[in-house]
């Protein structure tokens with residue numbers, strides 16, 4: 001029987017993330033696996049159309065957004081009993097960063113929601129789809145039901 005040793009829960013803090021988190025927690029319990037948590041902040045850049053250049057967001061705002069994301073991550077981690085060293089907050093492409101964290105940390109199962117903040121219209125959201133296609137390990141897409 002397949003058994004997982006390290007499960008990575010990818011959360012986008014959307015309204016469904018608790019449901020996805022509960023599934024990941026149940027699985028970790030069943031397999032006696034380590035459970036880790038990751039949130040990726042989409043690249044904090046804007047394009048200045050006038051100059052055709054890409055400039056970073058205001059640094060204070062970036063720090064504020066990071067602090068707020070860190071607090072949300074810590075709160076979710078606390079409800080799941082996940083220690084600090086198993087929590088990651090990264091900036092970049094969600095799909096690429098989730099896969100990188102999984103590979104660098106010997107994750108053998110990634111848990112995502114079937115879709116999140118990017119809309120229920122798609123059968124599989126873009127992050128879920130990207131992770132599913134490119135991850136080296138198993139991926140569980142927890143079905144999020146349309147209301």
Ligand code: AMP
Pocket residue numbers: 010011012020038039040041042094098111112113114115116117118119124125126127128129
């Ligand atoms: P999406 O494909 O963007 O609709 O989201 C599907 C699932 O991918 C979500 O339910 C989360 O599990 C995960 N996900 C999406 N965006 C992020 C993010 N920025 N950080 C971590 N996980 C994410």
